[in-house]
Structures are given as structure tokens and as C-alpha cells.
Amino acid sequence: MTMTPVNLSSTVADDEPPVSLWRDAWHRLLRNKLAVAGLAVVILLAFVAVFGPWLTPYDFLTQDLSARNQAPSLAHLFGTDDLGRDVFSRVVYGTRTAFVVAIVVTAIAVVIGVTLGAMAGFFGGMFDRVVMWFTDMTMSVPNLLLVVVINASLKTPITAWMEARYQATLNPFYRETIWVDFLLVFGSMALISWPPYARLVRAQVLSIRGRPYVTAARALGLTNRLILMRYIVPNAIGPLIVSVSAGLGTAMVLESAFSFLGVGVNPPTPSWGNMISDGLRVWQHYPHLLAAPAAVLGLATVAFSFLGDGLNDALNPRGSK
Amino acid sequence: MTAPADNKPLLDVRGLTIEIDTRRGPAVIVDGINLTVGKGETLGVVGESGCGKSLTMLSLVRLLPNKIRVKGGTAEFAGRDLLKMSKSELRQVRGGKIGFVFQDPMTSLNPVMRIGDQLCEPLIYHRKMNKADARVRAIELLRLVGIPGPEQRIEAYPHELSGGMRQRVMIAIGLACDPELLIADEPTTALDVTIQAQIVDLVKDLRKKLNMSVVWITHDLALIAGLVDRVAVLYAGTVVEDAPVNELFARPTHPYTRGLLASIPKLSDERASRLSSIGGTPPEPGRRPKGCPFAPRCGLAESVCHERVPVLEPVAGSGGHRVACFVAQRQMMEAA
Amino acid sequence: MAAEPLIKVENLVKHFVVRLGAFGERGATVYAVDDVSFDIFAGETLSLVGESGCGKSTTGFTLLNLQKATSGKVIFQGENIVSLDEKRMRPYRRELQIVFQDPYSTLNPRMTIGEVVGEPILFHKLATKAELPECVSRLLADVGLPARFAQRYPHELSGGQRQRVAIARALACQPKFIVCDEAISALDVSVQAQIINLLLDLQEKYGLTYLFIAHDLAVVRHISTRVGVMYLGRMAELATREQLFSNPLHPYTRALLSAVPEADPELEKTRQRQILTGDVPSPLAPPAGCRFHTRCPIAMDKCKAVVPEWREVVPGHHVSCHAVGMETAG
Ligand SMILES: Nc1ncnc2c1ncn2[C@@H]1O[C@H](COP(=O)(O)OP(=O)(O)OP(=O)(O)O)[C@@H](O)[C@H]1O
Ligand SMILES: Nc1ncnc2c1ncn2[C@@H]1O[C@H](COP(=O)(O)OP(=O)(O)OP(=O)(O)O)[C@@H](O)[C@H]1O
Ligand code: SF4
Ligand SMILES: [Mg+2]
Ligand SMILES: [Mg+2]
Numbered sequence: 011m012t013m014t015p016v017n018l019s020s021t022v023a024d025d026e027p028p029v030s031l032w033r034d035a036w037h038r039l040l041r042n043k044l045a046v047a048g049l050a051v052v053i054l055l056a057f058v059a060v061f062g063p064w065l066t067p068y069d070f071l072t073q074d075l076s077a078r079n080q081a082p083s084l085a086h087l088f089g090t091d092d093l094g095r096d097v098f099s100r101v102v103y104g105t106r107t108a109f110v111v112a113i114v115v116t117a118i119a120v121v122i123g124v125t126l127g128a129m130a131g132f133f134g135g136m137f138d139r140v141v142m143w144f145t146d147m148t149m150s151v152p153n154l155l156l157v158v159v160i161n162a163s164l165k166t167p168i169t170a171w172m173e174a175r176y177q178a179t180l181n182p183f184y185r186e187t188i189w190v191d192f193l194l195v196f197g198s199m200a201l202i203s204w205p206p207y208a209r210l211v212r213a214q215v216l217s218i219r220g221r222p223y224v225t226a227a228r229a230l231g232l233t234n235r236l237i238l239m240r241y242i243v244p245n246a247i248g249p250l251i252v253s254v255s256a257g258l259g260t261a262m263v264l265e266s267a268f269s270f271l272g273v274g275v276n277p278p279t280p281s282w283g284n285m286i287s288d289g290l291r292v293w294q295h296y297p298h299l300l301a302a303p304a305a306v307l308g309l310a311t312v313a314f315s316f317l318g319d320g321l322n323d324a325l326n327p328r329g330s331k
Numbered sequence: 332m333t334a335p336a337d338n339k340p341l342l343d344v345r346g347l348t349i350e351i352d353t354r355r356g357p358a359v360i361v362d363g364i365n366l367t368v369g370k371g372e373t374l375g376v377v378g379e380s381g382c383g384k385s386l387t388m389l390s391l392v393r394l395l396p397n398k399i400r401v402k403g404g405t406a407e408f409a410g411r412d413l414l415k416m417s418k419s420e421l422r423q424v425r426g427g428k429i430g431f432v433f434q435d436p437m438t439s440l441n442p443v444m445r446i447g448d449q450l451c452e453p454l455i456y457h458r459k460m461n462k463a464d465a466r467v468r469a470i471e472l473l474r475l476v477g478i479p480g481p482e483q484r485i486e487a488y489p490h491e492l493s494g495g496m497r498q499r500v501m502i503a504i505g506l507a508c509d510p511e512l513l514i515a516d517e518p519t520t521a522l523d524v525t526i527q528a529q530i531v532d533l534v535k536d537l538r539k540k541l542n543m544s545v546v547w548i549t550h551d552l553a554l555i556a557g558l559v560d561r562v563a564v565l566y567a568g569t570v571v572e573d574a575p576v577n578e579l580f581a582r583p584t585h586p587y588t589r590g591l592l593a594s595i596p597k598l599s600d601e602r603a604s605r606l607s608s609i610g611g612t613p614p615e616p617g618r619r620p621k622g623c624p625f626a627p628r629c630g631l632a633e634s635v636c637h638e639r640v641p642v643l644e645p646v647a648g649s650g651g652h653r654v655a656c657f658v659a660q661r662q663m664m665e666a667a
Numbered sequence: 668m669a670a671e672p673l674i675k676v677e678n679l680v681k682h683f684v685v686r687l688g689a690f691g692e693r694g695a696t697v698y699a700v701d702d703v704s705f706d707i708f709a710g711e712t713l714s715l716v717g718e719s720g721c722g723k724s725t726t727g728f729t730l731l732n733l734q735k736a737t738s739g740k741v742i743f744q745g746e747n748i749v750s751l752d753e754k755r756m757r758p759y760r761r762e763l764q765i766v767f768q769d770p771y772s773t774l775n776p777r778m779t780i781g782e783v784v785g786e787p788i789l790f791h792k793l794a795t796k797a798e799l800p801e802c803v804s805r806l807l808a809d810v811g812l813p814a815r816f817a818q819r820y821p822h823e824l825s826g827g828q829r830q831r832v833a834i835a836r837a838l839a840c841q842p843k844f845i846v847c848d849e850a851i852s853a854l855d856v857s858v859q860a861q862i863i864n865l866l867l868d869l870q871e872k873y874g875l876t877y878l879f880i881a882h883d884l885a886v887v888r889h890i891s892t893r894v895g896v897m898y899l900g901r902m903a904e905l906a907t908r909e910q911l912f913s914n915p916l917h918p919y920t921r922a923l924l925s926a927v928p929e930a931d932p933e934l935e936k937t938r939q940r941q942i943l944t945g946d947v948p949s950p951l952a953p954p955a956g957c958r959f960h961t962r963c964p965i966a967m968d969k970c971k972a973v974v975p976e977w978r979e980v981v982p983g984h985h986v987s988c989h990a991v992g993m994e995t996a997g
Contacts, residue, residue: 031777031820126437222491225733226773228753228789228838231760240786244777330525370822380827384965396822434853436827437772477914479720480949483695484685491697494768494849495719495882517826521768523882524926525943526719550827550855551883594860596889603866606860606889612811 031282032114038324045320051313059109062102097302100280107281108310111195112261119202120254123207128246130208131215132238138212157198157268165194203257208255214246221245248325252318257314259314266307282307339410340367341544342391347404349386351616353597358617361387361406361568362624365643366546368512369386371547375555375576377591378565379613385546387565388514392425398616408512414599427457430510433661434548436497440489446500447485447611450507472503472529477529495521502530506537514539514546519554530587533560551593556580561651564588567613567624570643574652584663585655586629586647630659661663672706673844673876674730679703679749681722681729681879682781685951697950699725701900702739704977707844707983710870712877714887716923717897720950723880727846730878731763732756743996764842766850770833775950780807780832781817787840798934800922806835811861817932826853834862838869846877863890884927888912893983900950900956902977906984916986918963920929924992957989 039045055131058065066107079160130138148156168190218224227237262282269283270290291301340473340569341642349361359373361383368374378384390401406413408424416424425431434438442447448473451465460468466485473481476499491499498521499620507515513534519527531554549555555562555576562579564572564587583589611628614620620627628638644660646652648667654660681700687693692945700722707713715723729735729749730741732940736749748759766771774783784803788794795800804814810831821829830853837845847866851859863886870873881887887894888908895905896917913920925941945962948954960970967989974989 034397108847208892212944214814219445222767222769222772223775226767226836229731229733229760230790230836231757231763232786232790233757239777240778333903344860380831380855381825386826435769435771437769440728477947480951483687483951487685491683491685493720493724494721497769499719506932517853521849521882522719523717523923524884525923526930527882528926528928550853550857551928552858553885557928567807591818591855591857594856596860596885604889605864608860608864612813615813615815 016294018330020104035321036172039320042320042323044316045324048313048316048318048320052317054286055105055310055313056109057248058102059106062105066096068098068259086211086326097299100285101282101302101306104280104282104285105306108262108265111199111265111281112258114196115199115261115264116257117204117205118196119257120207122200122211123204124250126204127208127211128215128238128243131212132219132234132242141212145208148202149207152265153264154271155210156202158271160198165190168194195268197264199261203261203264207250207257209251210249211246214249215242217308218242218245236239236318246250249322251325253323255318255321256315259311262307262314271311333557336527338654340372341372342366342368342546343407344387344391345407347381347387347390347406348401348402349390350402351516353617355617357402359402359568360616361390362572362619364568366563366570368544368546370544371542372561373534373538373547373559375559375562376546376548377550377552377555379564379567379587379609380550381611382402382565383568384565385516388546388548389517392429392431416546420535424459426453426504427508428511430505430508430513432513432515433503436501437489437495437567439501440497442489442626445486445488446591447493450500452486453504453507468507469503470558472507473500474498474553475506475533476503477526480626485586493521495523495526498522498528499530501526503532509537509541511541512544512546514548516548518547519551527554532556552592562564564591567619569583569624569655571625571637571656572652572654574646574654575650575664578649578652582646582649582652582663583657584652585625585656586631586659587625625656631656633658673709673743675740675742676706676730677704677730679726679741680737682726682737683763689730695750696953696954698900699950700729701953703897703900703902705895705902705905707878707881709843709876710767710874712870712879712890714879714881714891714894715897715935716882716884716887716894718899718947721883721897722900722950723847723897726849726880727765727880730767731846733765761787761840762843763846764837764840764844765846766830766833766837768848768852770829770853771821771826772831776821778820779817780812780819780821780824782815783821784830784835784839787836791840791843793839794890801917802839804841807832809838809865810835811858822852827855827858828886830854830859840869841873842875844878846878846880848880850879851883852883859886866890884924896923896957897950899953901958902987903959903987904984904986906986909982910981911981914984915985916980916990916991918957918965918990919959922964949950957987959988 039049130141166181172184172190175181224237224241227241265281265284266283269281270287272287285303286300286307289296289303294301344364344366347361347364348359350357364387366374376384377480385607386395386399389395391406393413398445401414403489404414410427411420413421413424426454440446447466447469448476451462452470454460455462455467470481470485473484478484478499479494484492484496492500498518502515502518505515519530534545535558538545547555547559559576561573561575563570564585566587572579572588579588580592583592587609593607594609596606609628614624614627620637622635622639623629623632623641626632629636641655641657641660642656643653646654646660647664679700680702683697683699685695685697687695690767691913700723702728705713713727725734729736732741732751739749740747741749743759743763744762746755748756749847770796778786782801788799789796797832800817803817807814807816810826812831812835814856816824816892821832824832828851842900851862854862866877870877879887879890891908893905893907896903896911896919904911904915904920911920912924915924922941922943923980943962948958948961954971956971956972957963957966962968963970969989973987973989977985977987979985
């Protein structure tokens with residue numbers, strides 16, 4: 011029987027550009043209603059954090075002692091607090107605090123965690139053992155205790171030093187104790203937040219390092235650096251994104267918990283945490299002082315966790331329904 | 332168990348059409364496939380790599396990947412349409428009444444779970460066995476598929492097994508719950524002839540014992556010669572020939588089938604002589620020719636082949652042999 | 668045949684230590700490859716056949732130093748490559764390629780087919796960036812895939828298409844030697860024929876050498892110069908294609924050859940298959956003496972105790988079986 015071979019090796023001209031995996035994941039994310047809701051809330055809060063202070067009717071510091079502890083009204087959407095400050099404005103400004111804290115803390119924690127975790131996983135050996143010992147140590151000490159200790163031992167000396175500098179130079183910069191707050195809060199929170207990232211990344215790298223496609227890359231003669239950058243990191247990044255999303259929400263809760271213990275961002279800078287802790291003292295009389303910041307904090311964490319779950323499903327390229 | 336009426340096939344796929352989303356809109360991958368498998372019958376499915384065999388079978392258990400979906404058709408299993416079943420009903424069928432052997436063992440097995448646990452899962456879920464019984468059965472299954480030292484191997488992780496062992500674990504999982512229908516997607520590609528023979532004997536045995544029906548996707552024509560009752564030849568998402576196995580080998584009718592049979596290396600071949608193969612490549616989804624999908628590669632094609640799509644029709648002078656080809660139809664008619 | 672082999676395998680051993688028990692409390696050793704020696708000559712196709720799990724893939728892996736050999740030597744260009752660490756091994760990698768048995772898992776899910784095939788070309792500077800698309804489409808066309816597939820991801824291909832991508836990736840390195848581990852097993856016969864023709868063409872043109880691991884004996888017979896038969900981690904028989912198929916000496920080889928199915932239902936029904944009885948031993952606890960003795964139809968007492976020697980009975984025909992010498996001598 012004869013078969014005339016017809017060469018169909020098609021034209022290279024292509025009308026079908028590749029759909030990148032990230033794009034694909036984005037489409038899958040958009041199909042998940044909860045994740046979209048979470049994303050919307052996160053975007054809204056981020057917008058408020060950036061532009062909020064210009065949009066609020068009052069300054070968050072302006073006291074109006076004639077209008078203390080007012081219930082919510084049209085003039086004051088969330089009412090006023092015991093110094094007559096507008097709670098809505100303070101919640102709005104607190105959003106900025108929350109985002110700054112969450113983003114900076116998570117960024118520091120991720121940089122430390124990913125670097126240490128990836129190296130520990132890839133190189134193993136002594137380095138791995140030391141890193142793991144540090145993560146275990148950090149994770150075994152109760153978080154809040156650690157932070158309280160750091161704060162108590164460092165805060166007074168630093169403030170004292172800044173006061174001394176102010177006396178010597180009269181530079182108003184040293185009066186801004188808010189920087190000390192931020193430094194200590196960020197530093198100590200990052201310190202307790204990096205170990206989970208390190209563990210996650212290390213586990214990812216360890217499991218990916220043994221995958222057949224990494225063996226295949228070795229068989230091609232590729233260098234370690236290329237294998238790490240093109241094979242391991244892109245495949246490890248999905249779970250990291252998921253955990254960063256959830257981590258942002260967690261950082262906000264953490265900040266509130268610290269404020270409640272009096273080691274967070276200090277008044278008068280508004281943060282949801284210190285508003286909640288102030289509100290807790292008087293919630294029987296003025297429930298709105300507790301309800302407003304607590305509700306927004308709750309909303310933010312739920313939004314981040316929905317978004318994280320959605321990302322988790324979306325980033326799985328082969329996922330089927 | 333709802334026993335179907337005696338003359339009704341166990342699996343009856345009609346007009347199954349599968350579509351994929353591409354940048355240029357939806358494209359048809361599987362185009363109106365009809366397949367029937369009677370109770371206790373074994374159907375072999377052969378076809379060119381990429382012609383849609385796996386997707387057809389995956390669609391039956393509703394495991395199609397993203398962006399690919401069933402566009403139309405029905406797939407009745409024991410009188411119930413698999414494509415319209417509720418999720419919970421489907422879960423009962425999947426892995427229970429229908430056993431499935433996936434094509435890619437390494438990616439279908441969970442890499443961080445011992446194979447014993449993966450074998451026990453369907454037994455515990457579908458058969459409501461307790462852990463200890465499931466384990467005993469799992470060891471027995473591994474022994475049946477010829478894995479030596481099953482008591483120890485049950486604790487192995489997938490990467491610790493050889494390619495053929497992983498494949499046999501997949502077969503064991505497919506057979507775990509004594510399914511009414513076994514769908515096996517190229518289950519023996521990594522197995523040597525002796526083990527292959529053992530697996531074939533095992534399946535034949537179960538077929539007799541349980542009156543199990545089997546759909547066996549393969550490209551190993553020699554293997555199915557001794558195993559299946561009927562063969563469906565797929566090309567570019569359509570069935571181009573469907574015949575009892577003896578009939579197919581004795582009188583291959585469709586030009587694609589003939590080309591396929593001509594490509595088999597014979598044990599008597601000289602080394603380095605070139606094997607005959609079918610020139611060209613099959614059409615891609617979304618770029619199907621207007622007429623017969625095989626026409627651009629076909630040595631027999633006439634003008635009608637490029638114009639109209641041939642349908643599957645009985646071949647003159649033989650029972651149960653159907654072919655979708657204008658020219659072959661005419662030739663057989665003349666011969667008869 | 669050229670006197671100097673391209674690759675010399677000497678007493679290669681690979682044992683795996685595995686953990687057993689629910690908590691991995693017990694250790695056990697898998698004797699995957701045990702004391703295997705053979706030569707691979709430049710320009711030949713040496714096929715490796717044997718029961719599933721007998722150590723063919725492991726031989727391929729350790730040969731290329733992708734798994735550390737437990738002991739033994741593999742000499743390539745005067746260097747014992749299995750003793751090299753990853754860094755010193757790297758210069759040899761381009762020339763020694765492998766097509767893996769399980770193609771899907773060896774493709775990076777986040778790289779398109781074009782990137783998969785193009786990466787080694789760029790990395791080894793076998794073409795410039797500008798020539799790359801052309802190179803990639805030619806390689807894809809060689810394995811029967813349309814150029815458009817360069818844009819796809821591995822999960823968007825069928826099983827056989829993935830396997831062809833893996834072949835194209837190995838060929839992209841322009842190697843001297845390729846281990847083809849069941850490289851054509853997922854292809855239908857027509858595409859299989861196309862790939863076999865391609866491999867033979869390349870061999871003719873560039874003098875490529877193949878270690879061809881396969882189970883389809885018709886294909887093996889078609890493509891090989893010599894054939895090695897493995898059983899449970901040991902080499903049982905090694906001979907030229909003609910010798911092995913016309914005069915198989917080892918009882919296992921004979922059983923294997925009798926099990927080949929025919930693509931003809933009538934012949935299939937009448938074919939006499941020699942069925943091996945007895946327990947299939949586990950590589951976790953291989954039998955003493957000849958590893959085949961538990962299933963061998965002609966086993967003697969000696970077989971249970973003494974490991975048969977690996978000897979050359981006829982020039983070019985190696986076998987390890989006690990009975991063989993007696994047969995030919997007597
Ligand atoms: N997720 C996907 N996206 C795009 N195309 C796909 C996808 N999955 C499969 N395809 C295409 O659909 C066609 C049919 O694939 P399928 O896996 O059913 O083939 P097959 O007949 O099983 O082939 P093989 O014998 O090679 O396994 C192929 O051409 C393949 O390229
Ligand atoms: N990473 C590993 N850890 C433990 N055991 C292993 C590992 N890799 C392979 N083995 C064992 O080594 C033996 C030989 O495996 P190998 O993959 O070489 O077999 P094979 O001859 O290629 O078989 P097949 O034809 O089924 O692919 C098997 O018993 C297998 O279980
Ligand atoms: S050595 Fe003995 S047991 Fe082994 S194959 Fe030869 S005869 Fe059989
Ligand atoms: Mg398939
Ligand atoms: Mg193997």
C-alpha cells in the first residue's frame with residue numbers, strides 16, 4: 011500500500027501566543043467568588059491606607075473636648091472617643107498603620123525566611139542544621155513573651171538616648187518617638203515571623219530538589235544557579251505567595267495583640283490595635299469604640315485569608331474541578 | 332447494583348464531543364465519538380498519539396483538565412448518564428464501579444504517600460473495609476500484578492519503585508474494588524513481555540470471574556490481538572474503524588489502520604531497514620480539514636474526501652465491521 | 668567492531684537503602700544493580716532488556732552519574748565518571764544524554780516546550796538567540812510535532828507528545844551517547860517507526876551511540892547491534908543481535924523470547940508460551956547463587972549456592988549460567 015507522505019510541518023507564523031501560567035492562574039482566581047471578594051476588600055483597604063488621610067473629614071489628632079464619647083452620627087460616622095477625636099478618621103489612619111506594619115514586617119520576614127530557607131534546603135549539611143536550630147528556637151519561645159522582653163529591655167534605653175540627643179542638638183527629629191515605636195514593633199515582629207517562611211521554603215526546596223525534572227536539568231549539565239533560578243524557585247513560589255497573603259493578615263492581628271499588651275504602636279498614632287485596647291476598657295458604656303476598629307480588623311484578616319485560599323487553588327496549574 | 336437489561340451495553344457513549352478553549356475560541360478535540368462496551372466485553376482502543384484517547388476516557392469519569400470540557404453527547408453507564416450524574420453519585424462510581432488506570436503513573440501517584448496507603452484508600456472508601464483488611468487485600472493485589480516481595484513493597488514510596496512497578500501499582504489501584512468496568516490507559520507501556528502476559532492473564536481471569544468489562548487503550552497491537560474482543564481505531568478525535576479483533580487484523584480497511592499495521596516492526600525484520608510510517612502529522616484541534624480528517628495524509632484520498640466527512644458505516648460482507656472512509660467502503664463493496 | 672569502547676562499565680554496583688515499617692524504623696537494602704560489566708562501542712546500539720524492576724533504569728542512571736554508584740567504574744574518555752562530583756561531571760553532560768522513562772515528571776511544569784527544548788541549545792551555545800526558534804522548530808519537526816507546540820506547556824500535551832518532547836530535548840544537546848529509557852514506549856506504532864527511523868538516521872550521520880532500554884523485543888531486534896539481558900540486578904546474557912535471537916543461551920532469555928506476543932489473533936491463540944513458574948524473588952532479598960534459580964526450569968544444586976561466572980562462551984557472546992558450559996561442552 012502506498013502512502014504519499016505530505017509534509018504538514020506547519021507554518022511557524024503563529025496566531026496563538028502562549029497563555030502564561032500566571033495569566034492562567036489569574037483567570038482561575040477571578041472565577042473564585044470568595045477570593046474575588048477578599049481581593050476587593052484588600053484593594054479597598056489599601057486605597058484607604060494610601061489616600062485615606064486626605065479623604066477623612068477630621069484630623070485624627072484633633073481633639074474636641076466638647077464632643078467626647080459621642081455615639082455614631084452623620085457628623086461622626088463611628089462616633090468620637092474619650093478625647094473627642096473622630097473615630098472614623100482614626101480607623102482610616104489606623105489602616106495606614108496596619109498596612110505599613112504588615113507590609114514592612116512581612117517583607118523583612120520573607121527576605122530573611124526565603125534566603126535562609128532556600129539555602130538551607132539547597133545546600134543542606136551544617137548550614138541547614140544551624141538555620142533549623144534557630145527556627146526551632148524562635149518558634150518554641152512564646153511569641154508575645156519574646157516581644158515583651160525585647161521591648162522592655164530596649165525601649166527605655168533607646169528613648170532615653172533620643173531624648174539626650176534632642177537636648178544636645180535640638181533637632182526635632184529626635185522628638186519623634188513614633189520612629190522608635192515602629193522600629194521596635196517592626197523589628198520584634200519580623201523576628202518572630204520569619205521562621206514559618208524559612209520552614210516553608212526549605213521544605214519546598216527539599217521536595218523540588220528531588221523531583222525528576224531537576225534530575226533532568228542536571229542531566230543537561232545546567233549549573234546550580236540556573237537550576238535554582240529556573241527550576242526550583244518558580245515551582246516553590248506558589249505556596250510562598252499563598253502564605254504571604256495569609257501572613258499579611260496575621261501581621262495585622264499580631265500588631266493589635268502587641269498594642270493590647272502595650273508594646274505596639276503607641277498612642278497618639280492610631281492603630282487598630284491600640285484603639286481596640288482602649289475600647290476594651292470602656293466597651294460596656296461606649297461599645298462603638300471597640301466595635302469599629304475590631305470590625306475593620308476582622309474584615310481585613312478574613313479578606314486576606316480568602317485571598318490566600320483562592321491563590322492556593324489558582325496557582326495549581328493542573329488543578330481540575 | 333442496577334443490572335442493565337441483558338442486551339443493553341454496560342457503557343454506551345454517544346456523540347461525545349469535547350472542546351478546548353484556545354485563544355481563537357473553542358476548538359473541537361473529540362468529535363462525536365460513539366463507543367459501546369457490552370457486559371464482559373473487552374474493547375481495545377488504538378490511535379495515533381494525541382488523537383484524544385486519554386481525554387475521551389477522562390471525560391467519562393469527569394476528570395478533564397482545565398479549559399477542556401464536554402460539549403455534547405451522552406455516556407450511559409449501566410443506564411445512568413455519567414456526564415450528568417451528581418457529584419456524590421460520581422464519587423461512588425469513580426474508583427468503585429469504574430476502575431481507572433491513568434497513563435502517567437508518576438504524576439498520578441501521590442509522591443509523599445506510601446503506595447500501600449494509596450492502595451488502601453479506595454478499599455476503605457468504597458468497600459468500607461477496616462485498615463487491617465484493606466492492608467491484607469492491598470498486599471494480595473500487589474502480588475496479583477506480580478510485584479515481588481509485596482509485604483515490604485507496600486511500604487515503598489512511588490519514587491522507590493521502577494517505572495514498571497509504578498505502572499503495576501496503578502493497575503492494582505484500578506482493580507482494587509472489583510470494578511464492573513476497567514478503563515486502562517496504556518497500562519503496560521513499561522512492562523516486559525513476561526509481566527505483560529501476566530497482567531493480560533489477570534485481566535482475562537477477572538473478566539471471566541467478575542464478568543468485568545474492559546476498555547484498554549494501547550498502541551501495542553500485538554498485545555491486544557490476544558486480549559480484546561473488539562477494536563476501535565481513533566483518528567483525530569473520531570472513530571474511523573470499529574471491528575471484531577480477528578476481522579480487523581484479517582481485513583484492515585481504513586487507510587490509517589492499514590498504515591498502522593504496516594508500521595509494526597516484525598521480529599524477522601532486518602536491522603536498520605527503514606520502517607514504514609505514515610507521513611505527515613495529524614490535524615490539530617481547531618485546524619481540522621473540512622472533509623475527512625485523514626485526507627491530507629491519505630494515499631487513497633479523492634476529491635470527495637476533501638469535501639465531506641465520512642461517517643462510520645458497516646463494511647459490506649462482514650458482521651460488525653464498520654469503517655468511516657469513502658474509498659475503502661467502495662473498495663470493499665466491489666470486493667464483496 | 669572497534670577495539671576501543673566508547674564507554675567501559677566495570678563491576679558497576681548500585682544498592683539503595685530503604686526504610687520500612689510504619690515509621691521507617693527498619694532498614695533494608697535493594698540490590699538494584701549488582702556487579703555489572705559491559706562495554707559500549709562507538710556507533711552501536713546496545714539494547715538492555717529484562718523483567719520490570721530488574722535494574723535497567725538504575726543502570727542507565729548510575730552510568731551517567733545521575734545516581735551515585737555504590738561501587739564500580741564507568742570509563743568515558745579515560746576518566747572514571749562515576750567518581751566525579753557534580754561540578755567535574757558537568758563538562759561531560761552535554762555529550763552523554765538520557766531520555767527518561769517517565770517523560771511528564773521530567774519536564775518543568777513552568778516552562779513551555781520551546782523553552783524546554785531551547786534551553787540546552789542556548790546553554791551549551793549550540794546556536795545563537797536569533798537561530799533558536801528555527802532550531803527548536805526543526806527539532807520538534809524531527810520528532811513529528813508541529814512548531815506551534817513550542818508555545819505549549821507540558822500539561823497541555825498527550826502522553827506520546829510529551830515523550831517526543833523529551834527525545835527532542837536530548838537531541839538538542841547534540842550528544843555522542845544517549846540512554847533511551849523506554850523512550851518510545853508511549854508512542855503508537857506509526858510514530859514509533861518515525862522515531863526509530865530518526866534515531867537510525869542520526870546514528871548513520873553522526874555516529875551516535877545508544878543504550879536502548881526497551882521491552883518490545885521486535886523493536887529491540889530491529890534497532891540493536893547487541894542486546895544485553897538483565898535479570899534481578901545482574902547481567903544474564905550479552906550477545907550480538909543475531910546470536911541472541913537465533914541462539915539464546917540463558918534459560919531466562921529463552922523464556923523471554925517465547926513470551927513475545929504476535930500482532931495476529933490467530934497466531935496468538937496457538938502460540939506456545941513458556942511460562943515461568945515459581946516465586947519472583949524480590950531485589951530486597953535476592954536468592955543466593957544464581958538469581959534465576961527459583962524459576963529456572965533446568966536449575967541444578969550448584970545453581971543454589973554458587974554465583975555463575977560471567978563468561979564469554981563464543982566470541983562476543985557472554986552469559987552467566989552454570990548449565991550453558993555443560994550443554995555446549997557435552
Ligand atoms: N490541557 C490541554 N491543553 C491543550 N491541549 C491539550 C490539553 N490536553 C491535551 N491536549 C491535546 O489534546 C489532544 C488529545 O490528547 P490526549 O491526551 O487525549 O491524546 P492521546 O490520544 O491519549 O495520546 P497519547 O497516545 O499520546 O497519550 C492532543 O493533541 C493534546 O495535545
Ligand atoms: N530511589 C530508589 N530507592 C529505592 N529503591 C529504588 C530506587 N530506585 C529504584 N529502586 C529499586 O531498584 C530496582 C530496579 O529499579 P529500576 O528502575 O532500575 O528497574 P527497571 O529495570 O528500570 O524496571 P522497569 O522496566 O519497570 O522500569 C527496583 O526494585 C526498584 O524498586
Ligand atoms: S545458573 Fe542454573 S539456575 Fe541459573 S539460569 Fe543457569 S541453570 Fe538456571
Ligand atoms: Mg494518552
Ligand atoms: Mg525503568
